[in-house]
Amino acid sequence: MTAGPEGSVGSRAVLRDEFELPLARRAAFRLFTARGEEHWVPGWVPSFFVHDADDLEVGTVWQTRDDRDRPTTWIVLDCEPGRGVRYARVAERWTAGTVTVELDDTEGGCRVRVAYDLTATTTDAAADLERFADGYAAYIAEWRSTILDHLAAGGELPEPV
Template sequence: MTGGAGGSVGRRAVLRDEFELPLTRRAAFRLFTARGEELWVPGWVPSFFVHDADDLEIGTVWQTRDDRDRLTTWIVLDCEPGRGVRYARVAERWTAGTVTVELDDIEGGCRVRVAYDLTATTTDAAADLARFADGYAAYLAEWRTAILDHLASGGAMPDPV
């Protein structure tokens, strides 16, 4: 880990885990897009720079704010609708890296594999990233619970791809 002229300040975390949903991969896929996450992630409000931007198109850019009001810029790097998507994400003066979501059909639903590859850009962010890494499995379990709660409540679903 190296920083700017001041030397080492950050850390890198490569995190992978998975969970299952009672949906086909095609039905579940859009839940992991910028607009799809609005349905089940509290406080998730993507702000697009281009009116009517396609949140599956490679190169599409949007921003979100986290619970600490930090601005995060997202860019679609790769997308195979119904199968997987990879995003670049840069939280200003905090972390930068990629998020990958891959889906496979299994009996009774789909398996969702999620990988975060993040580098902290400050000492404070490094400590925060270490906490995130320690709780990564629980974090993805919360994703699953939130999606299942959304489904159980009859929440809207995006069109399958």
């Protein structure tokens, strides 16, 4: 976590972690797209501004709501289907930054690398971001366990790319 100059209200966190899944990267990739996360993330409901928008197309925009019902706007910045995707993420008057997910094949499936680069825009958000940063490893570990639970329960996977 880095704080801004004296008098600033925000802070920045650059966070990285990774985990492995027993899926080929091309099969796992869609789990980390707007529509793919609906399969395994409880409460994840992306709302697209354009009907039938392609959630892999650079420039596509959608919105989600957090547990306090604050909107978060997402924009696809870069996408290499099957390999990686980078999103801009703006929670108005709270945090702004990017989320990057990259996948590589491994002998038993794939490695998923997740990076959040977020800046808090208020003092309250800075405290919230610090808590998020402190719990980031557990947060990413929860992604893995939730996906594995979904798979073990026979949960549906999105179409691979």
